[in-house]
Amino acid sequence: xxxxxxxxxxxxxxxxxxxxxxPLVAASLGPLANVLSICALVTSWxxxxxxxxxxxxxxxxxxxPDPPWCYWLNVASLITGFLGNVFxxxxxxxxxxxxxxxxxxxxxxxxxxGFLIGITACMExxxxxxxxxxxxxxxxxxxxxxxxxxxxxxxxxxVNMLGYFLGHYPDHFALTDAQRTLILQTMLFxxxxxxxxxxxxxxxSDAGETGWAFPDALYFCDVTxxxxxxxxxxxxxxxxxxxxxxxxxxxxxxxxxxxxAIYKFMRQIGEENIEEKDRFDTMRRLQRSTDKFKRWYAxxxxxxxxxxxxxxxxxxxxxxxxxxQGMTYFQALYFCYVSLLTIGYGDLAPxxxxxxxxxxxWSLIAxxxxxxxxxxxxxxxxxxxxTWSNQLADFTILPKEGIWRMFLDKHPWLLNWLQSWHDxxxxxxxxxxxxxxxxxxxxxxxxxxxxxxxxxxRRLALCIRRVAADLRLxxxxxxxxxxxxxxxxxIKFSKMLPGSSDGTxxxxxxxxxxxxxxxxxENSPLMSGLGESEWLLERLTESLVRLERRR
Numbered sequence: 001x002x003x004x005x006x007x008x009x010x011x012x013x014x015x016x017x018x019x020x021x022x023p024l025v026a027a028s029l030g031p032l033a034n035v036l037s038i039c040a041l042v043t044s045w046x047x048x049x050x051x052x053x054x055x056x057x058x059x060x061x062x063x064x065p066d067p068p069w070c071y072w073l074n075v076a077s078l079i080t081g082f083l084g085n086v087f088x089x090x091x092x093x094x095x096x097x098x099x100x101x102x103x104x105x106x107x108x109x110x111x112x113x114g115f116l117i118g119i120t121a122c123m124e125x126x127x128x129x130x131x132x133x134x135x136x137x138x139x140x141x142x143x144x145x146x147x148x149x150x151x152x153x154x155x156x157x158x159v160n161m162l163g164y165f166l167g168h169y170p171d172h173f174a175l176t177d178a179q180r181t182l183i184l185q186t187m188l189f190x191x192x193x194x195x196x197x198x199x200x201x202x203x204x205s206d207a208g209e210t211g212w213a214f215p216d217a218l219y220f221c222d223v224t225x226x227x228x229x230x231x232x233x234x235x236x237x238x239x240x241x242x243x244x245x246x247x248x249x250x251x252x253x254x255x256x257x258x259x260x261a262i263y264k265f266m267r268q269i270g271e272e273n274i275e276e277k278d279r280f281d282t283m284r285r286l287q288r289s290t291d292k293f294k295r296w297y298a299x300x301x302x303x304x305x306x307x308x309x310x311x312x313x314x315x316x317x318x319x320x321x322x323x324x325q326g327m328t329y330f331q332a333l334y335f336c337y338v339s340l341l342t343i344g345y346g347d348l349a350p351x352x353x354x355x356x357x358x359x360x361x362w363s364l365i366a367x368x369x370x371x372x373x374x375x376x377x378x379x380x381x382x383x384x385x386x387t388w389s390n391q392l393a394d395f396t397i398l399p400k401e402g403i404w405r406m407f408l409d410k411h412p413w414l415l416n417w418l419q420s421w422h423d424x425x426x427x428x429x430x431x432x433x434x435x436x437x438x439x440x441x442x443x444x445x446x447x448x449x450x451x452x453x454x455x456x457x458r459r460l461a462l463c464i465r466r467v468a469a470d471l472r473l474x475x476x477x478x479x480x481x482x483x484x485x486x487x488x489x490x491i492k493f494s495k496m497l498p499g500s501s502d503g504t505x506x507x508x509x510x511x512x513x514x515x516x517x518x519x520x521x522e523n524s525p526l527m528s529g530l531g532e533s534e535w536l537l538e539r540l541t542e543s544l545v546r547l548e549r550r551r
Contacts, residue, residue, distance in 0.1 A: 015168040022160045023173055024265070026153040027092065027183045030085045030109070031190040032364070033149035036142045037078045037112070038194060039215045039357075043139030045070065045123060050133035058324065058353045059211055063137060067127055070119050074143070077115035081150060084108035091173065092183065098171040102161055109154040116147035138215040141357040182261040189254045196221040196247050200240060207237045215357070219350075222360045225251035226367045228339055231346035259368045263375060299380045302373040309366040310336050316362070320355035339363060340370045453547060460490055460544040467540060470533040477533050484525075487536055491543050 047061035084105045091101035120143055129135050163169060175183075201217035211233070220233045225248065235241050314332035321327035327335070327348070335348040339359075350356040463486075470477040479487075525535050 015163045018160050018163040019169040020173075020175075020179070022156045023088075023092070024179055024182060026105075026157050027088060028186045029149050029153050030081075030088060031187050032361070033112075033146045033153065034078070034081050034085060035190050035194045035218070036146040036149070036361070037074075037081050037116075039218060040116070040139045040143035040146060041071075041074045041078055042214045043137055043142075045137055045140040045143070046127075046129045046134055047137050048134050055132070057351060058135065058137075059216070059351070059356075061135070061137075066123075070123060070127075073115050073119045077112045077119075077143075077146075080108045080115065081112035081146070084112065084150075084153075092175065092180075094172055098164070098173075102157060106154050106157050106161070109150045109157075113147050113150040113154065116143050116150070120144055120147070136353060138213075138353045138357050141354045142215060145357060145361055178261060178264050182258070182265055185254065185258045185261055189251075189258050192251055192254055193218065193221055193225065196251070199243065200235065203237060203240045203243070204235060207240075209236055219356050219360055221247070221251070222363055223344070224248050225255055226363055227252065227342045228344040228363070228367075229346075230344050230349035232349040232351075255368070259371050262368060263372050295376070295380050299373075299376040302369065302376045305369050306340070306366075306373050309362070309369055310340060313362050313366060316358055317350070317355055320352050320358060321350065324352035324355065336366075340366055342367060453550075456490065457544060457547055460540055460547065463487065463490060464537065464540050464544065467533050467537045471531075471537065473533075476531045479532055479536075487540070491539055 044063040045066050047058075047063045049056050049058065049061040051060075051062060084107075087096065087101045087108065088105045090096045091098055091105065120140065123140070164171060197214055197218035197220070199217075200220060201212050201214045204212035204217070216233060220235075223230055223233075224244065235244060310333070314329060314336045317335060318327055318329045318332040321332070325348075331348060338345055338348075350359045525532065528535050530538075
C-alpha cells in the first residue's frame with residue numbers, strides 16, 4: 001500500500017488543486033474560524049429586546065447569561081479549533097509528519113464543528129430565547145458561521161488526503177515562497193483584526209460607552225481596515241481616536257499584502273513541415289494568445305466571483321435586515337455594491353445581529369475579490385481602452401509622426417502591390433544567410449563565410465556580453481527572429497570541430513542539442529521555462545567553452 005501512495009503517476013498539475021490550493025484555503029479559513037469562535041465565546045448568546053414596555057434594536061438589548069454547559073462546550077470548541085490550526089501549521093513547516101498532522105487537524109476541526117453544532121442545536125431546543133421579547137446575539141450567529149468554516153476546512157482537507165492515498169503527490173506540502181508568504185500574512189492579518197477588536201472594546205467600554213462588546217469592536221475594525229466606514233460605529237474617546245491612526249494604516253497595508261499575495265497565487269495555469277521562421281512566429285503567436293487567454297480568463301473568473309458574492313450576499317442581507325429595518329432586495333443590492341466599492345455612504349448599514357456577523361465574514365471575502373477584479377480589468381478592459389484612446393489621439397488631436405505609415409504597415413493588403421517583390425527577396429536573403437546547410441556527400445559547409453576560431457570566439461564573447469546586459473533589464477527581453485538567426489549561426493559554427501574535414505561532432509556535443517530544436521516542439525527555447533536571455537547565455541557560454549577546449 002505504501003508503494004501505491006508513492007506512485008505520483010499523474011504529475012504535479014492534474015491534482016494541483018487538491019495538493020496545493022486546498023491546504024492554502026484551509027490555512028486561510030482556519031484562523032478566521034478561530035476569531036469567530038472567540039466572538040462566540042466572549043458574548044452571551046441571548047438578549048432581551050423588550051425593555052420598559054417597548055422593543056429596542058438588536059444592538060440595544062440587555063444580555064443575560066447562558067447555561068454553564070454552553071460556555072464550557074464553547075471553550076472546548078475553541079481549544080480544538082486552535083489545536084487544529086497548530087497541527088496544520090506544524091504540517092506546513094514539516095515539524096510533524098503529514099500522515100499524523102493532517103488527520104489530527106481534520107479530527108480537531110470536526111470536533112469543533114460538532115461542539116458548535118451541538119450547543120447551537122441544544123440552545124434552540126432546551127434554552128431558546130422567548131421570542132419576540134428575546135433574540136439571539138451576535139455570539140450565537142458567529143458560532144454558526146464558525147461551525148460552517150470548520151466543517152468546510154475539514155471536508156476539503158479530506159480531499160487532500162484522498163489524493164495522497166491514491167498516490168498523486170508526496171506526503172508533504174511543497175510550498176513556494178509566495179504561498180508561504182500568503183499563509184503568514186493571512187495569519188498576521190487576522191491577529192491584527194482580532195487584537196484591534198479587543199483593544200478598542202476595552203478602551204471604549206472602560207470609558208463608559210455602550211455597544212462596544214468584542215463582536216462590535218471586531219465589526220468596527222473590519223469596516224475601518226476595508227475603508228468602508230458606514231458611520232454607525234466610531235470611537236468617541238481621544239485614546240480610541242488616536243489609536244485609529246496607526247491601526248488603520250497598519251491594517252490597510254496588511255490587507256494590501258494579503259490581496260497581492262492572493263492575486264499572485266491566482267495567476268499562477270503534432271509537428272508540421274513548415275519553414276523555420278514560420279515555426280518561430282507560430283510560437284510567438286502561441287505565447288501572445290496564451291497570455292491573452294490567461295488575462296481574460298482571470299477577468300471572467302473575477303467577474304463571476306464578484307457577481308456571486310454581490311447577488312448572494314444581497315439575498316442574505318435582505319433576509320437578515322428585512323425585519324430590523326425593512327430592507328428590500330434592491331436596497332440589499334445597493335448596500336452590497338457600495339460596500340464592495342468601499343464607498344460607505346452610511347445611509348444603510350447592518351442593524352441586526354445576524355446581519356452584522358455575516359457582514360464581517362462576507363466583507364473579508366468580497367472586498368478583496370473586488371480589488372482583484374479591478375486589477376484584472378486593468379490588464380484587459382482598461383488596457384484595451386487605453387490603447388484605443390492613444391490610437392485615437394495619435395490620429396486626431398496629438399498626431400504622431402509617421403502614424404499613417406504605421407497604419408499602412410498594420411494593413412499590409414494596402415501595400416501588397418508595392419512590397420510583394422521586396423518582401424520575397426528579403427525573405428530569401430534572410431533565410432539563406434541564417435541557415436546554411438551541409439552537403440551530406442562532401443561534409444563541407446555551403447556557406448563560405450564560416451569564421452575562423454579566433455573570430456568566432458570574439459563574436460561569441462560579444463554576444464555573451466550583449467545577452468548578459470539584457471538579463472539586467474527590468475522586463476525580460478524577447479528577441480526577434482533575426483536575432484535568433486544570428487545566435488543560431490554562432491552556436492552552429494561552434495558545434496563543428498575546427499580543422500575537421502568531415503564536419504563531425506563528438507557524442508557529447510550531439511547530445512547537447514545545441515541547434516537541433518523545433519520552435520513548436522518540447523525542446524524549443526521558447527518552451528524551456530527559462531527567460532530567452534538566460535537560455536541563450538547558457539548556450540552561448542557552452543559554445544565558447546567548447547570552442548576554446550578544442551583549440
